[in-house]
Amino acid sequence: xxxxxxxxxxxxxxxxxxxxxxxxxxxxxxxxxxxxxxxxxxxxxxxxxxxxxxxxxxxxxxxxx
Numbered sequence: 001x002x003x004x005x006x007x008x009x010x011x012x013x014x015x016x017x018x019x020x021x022x023x024x025x026x027x028x029x030x031x032x033x034x035x036x037x038x039x040x041x042x043x044x045x046x047x048x049x050x051x052x053x054x055x056x057x058x059x060x061x062x063x064x065x
Contacts, residue, residue, distance in 0.1 A: 020056040023049070 017026065023037035031039070046052040 017054050023053070 015026070015030070023040050024034040026040055027037040028034040041049060044052075
């Protein structure tokens with residue numbers, strides 16, 4: 001979220017992302033519409049969904065030496 005708006009909006013509910021959850025499933029749970037996943041992404045300050053969204057504990061990250 002834009003820095004100037006964070007000072008204006010003060011009412012947010014904290015939500016802990018459960019293992020394996022996706023933005024669309026959380027949006028369905030919270031708002032009743034999976035198409036509102038963009039609201040979660042923007043309000044969480046995520047700019048790159050591939051790098052910023054938490055991975056499940058089943059996902060392993062392999063790097064080359």
